[in-house]
Amino acid sequence: MKKFLSAVVAILLVTAACASVLASSYVGNANSRKFHYADCSMVGKMNPANKVFLNTREEAIAAGYVPCKRCKP
Numbered sequence: 001m002k003k004f005l006s007a008v009v010a011i012l013l014v015t016a017a018c019a020s021v022l023a024s025s026y027v028g029n030a031n032s033r034k035f036h037y038a039d040c041s042m043v044g045k046m047n048p049a050n051k052v053f054l055n056t057r058e059e060a061i062a063a064g065y066v067p068c069k070r071c072k073p
């Protein structure tokens with residue numbers, strides 16, 4: 001029974017982690033006004049202070065962000 005419970009907890013944790021990744025699949029740069037896929041290499045080089053997390057492509061464009069030329073979101 002304990003094994004079953006820990007398996008359920010593990011599944012819930014994985015689901016929560018996936019949901020939080022999906023929640024912000026795009027990252028905008030408040031300085032350059034460009035937006036990227038969250039896994040774009042440029043995101044790693046970005047100043048954390050300039051990162052703006054965006055849920056959808058539409059949200060990014062509505063906020064005035066331009067798609068990155070490297071990852072083409």
Ligand SMILES: [Zn+2]
Pocket residue numbers: 035036037040041042043068069070071072
């Ligand atoms: Zn990019």
